[in-house]
Amino acid sequence: xxxxxxxxxxxxxxxxxxxxxxxxxxxxxxxxxxxxxxxxxxxxxxxxxxxxxxxxxxxxxxxxxxxxxxxxxxxxxxxxxxxxxxxxxxxxxxxxxxxxxxxxxxxxxxxxxxxxxxxxxxxxxxxxxxxxxxxxxxxxxxxxxxxxxxxxxxxxxxxxxxxxxxxxxxxxxxxxxxxxxxxxxxxxxxxxxxxxxxxxxxxxxxxxxxxxxxxxxxxxxxxxxxxxxxxxxxxxxxxxxxxxxxxxxxxxxxxxxxxxxxxxxxxxxxxxxxxxxxxxxxxxxxxxxxxxxxxxxxxxxxxxxxxxxxxxxxxxxxxxxxxxxxxxxxxx
Amino acid sequence: xxxxxxxxxxxxxxxxxxxxxxxxxxxxxxxxxxxxxxxxxxxxxxxxxxxxxxxxxxxxxxxxxxxxxxxxxxxxxxxxxxxxxxxxxxxxxxxxxxxxxxxxxxxxxxxxxxxxxxxxxxxxxxxxxxxxxxxxxxxxxxxxxxxxxxxxxxxxxxxxxxxxxxxxxxxxxxxxxxxxxxxxxxxxxxxxxxxxxxxxxxxxxxxxxxxxxxxxxxxxxxxxxxxxxxxxxxxxxxxxxxxxxxxxxxxxxxxxxxxxxxxxxxxxxxxxxxxxxxxxxxxxxxxxxxxxxxxxxxxxxxxxxxxxxxx
Numbered sequence: 001x002x003x004x005x006x007x008x009x010x011x012x013x014x015x016x017x018x019x020x021x022x023x024x025x026x027x028x029x030x031x032x033x034x035x036x037x038x039x040x041x042x043x044x045x046x047x048x049x050x051x052x053x054x055x056x057x058x059x060x061x062x063x064x065x066x067x068x069x070x071x072x073x074x075x076x077x078x079x080x081x082x083x084x085x086x087x088x089x090x091x092x093x094x095x096x097x098x099x100x101x102x103x104x105x106x107x108x109x110x111x112x113x114x115x116x117x118x119x120x121x122x123x124x125x126x127x128x129x130x131x132x133x134x135x136x137x138x139x140x141x142x143x144x145x146x147x148x149x150x151x152x153x154x155x156x157x158x159x160x161x162x163x164x165x166x167x168x169x170x171x172x173x174x175x176x177x178x179x180x181x182x183x184x185x186x187x188x189x190x191x192x193x194x195x196x197x198x199x200x201x202x203x204x205x206x207x208x209x210x211x212x213x214x215x216x217x218x219x220x221x222x223x224x225x226x227x228x229x230x231x232x233x234x235x236x237x238x239x240x241x242x243x244x245x246x247x248x249x250x251x252x253x254x255x256x257x258x259x260x261x262x263x264x265x266x267x268x269x270x271x272x273x274x275x276x277x278x279x280x281x282x283x284x285x286x287x288x289x290x291x292x293x294x295x296x297x298x299x300x301x302x303x304x305x306x307x308x309x310x311x312x313x314x315x316x317x318x319x320x321x322x323x324x325x326x327x328x329x330x331x332x
Numbered sequence: 333x334x335x336x337x338x339x340x341x342x343x344x345x346x347x348x349x350x351x352x353x354x355x356x357x358x359x360x361x362x363x364x365x366x367x368x369x370x371x372x373x374x375x376x377x378x379x380x381x382x383x384x385x386x387x388x389x390x391x392x393x394x395x396x397x398x399x400x401x402x403x404x405x406x407x408x409x410x411x412x413x414x415x416x417x418x419x420x421x422x423x424x425x426x427x428x429x430x431x432x433x434x435x436x437x438x439x440x441x442x443x444x445x446x447x448x449x450x451x452x453x454x455x456x457x458x459x460x461x462x463x464x465x466x467x468x469x470x471x472x473x474x475x476x477x478x479x480x481x482x483x484x485x486x487x488x489x490x491x492x493x494x495x496x497x498x499x500x501x502x503x504x505x506x507x508x509x510x511x512x513x514x515x516x517x518x519x520x521x522x523x524x525x526x527x528x529x530x531x532x533x534x535x536x537x538x539x540x541x542x543x544x545x546x547x548x549x550x551x552x553x554x555x556x557x558x559x560x561x562x563x564x565x566x567x568x569x570x571x572x573x574x575x576x577x578x579x580x581x582x583x584x585x586x587x588x589x590x591x592x593x594x595x596x597x598x599x600x601x602x603x604x605x606x607x608x609x610x611x612x613x614x615x616x617x618x619x620x621x622x623x624x625x626x627x628x629x630x631x632x633x634x635x636x637x638x639x640x641x642x643x
Contacts, residue, residue: 011481012481015478015481026498027497030497031497031498143570144570144623145618145619146574146577146581146594146618147578148577148581149597149618149619152611153604159605160605266484267487273578273582274581288493289582289583292490292493292494292584293497293583300490300494304486307490
């Protein structure tokens with residue numbers, strides 16, 4: 001097992017090395033971060049050159065990538081090359097964005113896993129019933145919807161709901177501008193009010209898509225398990241249906257879903273990109289879009305390092321969890 | 333079904349007896365159906381899939397053939413900004429006075445084209461990579477799984493967005509780039525299947541009689557994976573349409589003068605509260621495309637599944 005982990009981590013580092021090179025080259029050669037400066041009227045060539053030199057843009061792309069790489073290995077993530085960013089340090093910018101996104105994603109994913117798991121299991125136990133058809137149709141419709149459309153609908157009608165609240169003499173509840181900078185303050189009641197108002201809509205938007213996947217997965221796995229011999233044995237030895245389902249079937253059916261959860265977690269960061277855009281959260285998604293549009297390879301590399309680490313860790317975790325939960329699986 | 337396949341193997345290779353006569357409408361004794369006929373019959377009886385296929389085909393025909401006859405113009409901007417729906421403009425006009433119905437039709441055309449191009453590329457690359465990895469194993473397998481690892485580490489949206497932002501946003505470039513990033517799921521399933529097929533006697537026999545790798549892949553492996561390939565292609569098609577919409581929506585996908593449903597949504601979604609039709613028209617078009625494709629894929633999966641016993 002330790003040998004397996006070490007091998008996987010080493011492979012991931014190698015892969016990340018290649019990925020960083022390719023992405024750095026792609027984003028650095030796809031456009032000029034100084035374009036808006038050069039378009040400014042009355043700007044002199046020497047001023048442009050000076051800015052380019054101070055940002056390191058006068059060097060060839062490969063050299064810039066090498067400088068970035070040696071910097072990262074000594075713990076320096078570099079600074080942004082985008083004009084508006086005023087050489088913002090990459091590390092603290094990325095960490096700030098990560099903290100914003102991770103809170104949103106974790107809440108949404110856990111919620112989706114719990115609800116999706118429960119709905120999938122019930123749908124499987126009552127296969128071809130009305131419940132099953134409703135759950136299946138819902139999952140299909142959610143699957144077929146772009147994530148951002150759910151977000152847009154929630155946001156628009158959330159704002160209208162706010163207006164309704166204000167009309168009734170209430171307070172604005174649902175916010176669409178990310179978590180407050182100073183954290184949640186005030187009385188516990190007020191904190192709960194602002195917390196739910198901030199998280200409710202983006203969490204639903206993110207959880208909806210994952211819910212569809214988890215409920216389908218759980219349903220398939222539960223159907224598979226209910227056909228197994230040990231479930232028949234459990235019934236035959238006179239256990240109540242409740243015990244058969246909860247003790248014998250559900251516990252085994254959870255296995256593939258939990259590992260899928262771990263594999264999926266990295267991909268959820270992708271879904272969060274668009275949801276964040278719609279709800280105005282300044283997280284990893286906005287950071288990614290901004291660094292691509294501003295041709296800012298250093299910032300993009302910071303984003304890549306964090307995202308890749310999360311993906312690799314969760315995949316590793318999924319493999320280990322699988323081999324631990326199902327002793328028949330051997331890692332090698 | 334399990335026993336019928338056993339019968340097939342012992343009596344008549346390549347032909348499978350009709351599954352359950354009573355359920356399938358009392359075929360006379362001794363009538364045999366080929367695998368293809370069985371699949372087609374199961375698919376035709378899948379109600380959700382057939383309904384979806386009909387809707388999808390009608391929608392595609394409508395999107396490509398109807399607009400010229402309906403008298404709406406994409407270039408005529410003489411109407412005012414944000415006009416309400418009327419007989420002249422069924423879905424009203426947008427900010428610059430363009431007819432939204434024509435925009436949605438044009439967007440659907442481009443979204444479908446991008447989806448099909450992406451699926452074609454992803455399927456060809458995925459099937460080649462997967463089959464070769466599963467058949468050749470060793471070096472080829474390792475190389476291909478490293479490439480898969482690479483795409484696992486770099487999220488698809490990020491890599492595609494960087495490339496599209498660099499090369500410009502015409503529809504075929506978007507389709508091309510997405511195709512190069514969406515082949516991994518197909519490669520994964522075809523690899524698994526070709527791993528197990530490669531152990532079978534008929535592949536060994538082909539190899540023993542001196543067939544080249546290309547011949548084994550194209551004549552023996554791929555034809556035996558048609559079901560898997562077709563089902564995964566439909567999944568890729570719906571995924572491609574949705575991914576393209578998301579990328580265009582955040583401004584890193586298709587750009588003007590080309591358009592797509594994602595771009596139409598991007599330009600009009602802020603009007604949802606006051607002029608809901610501007611949002612719902614392109615939204616319904618996307619959901620219609622992707623929902624019908626998903627149901628068709630579901631029907632195909634059931635039709636190709638040899639364990640399938642329900643009608």
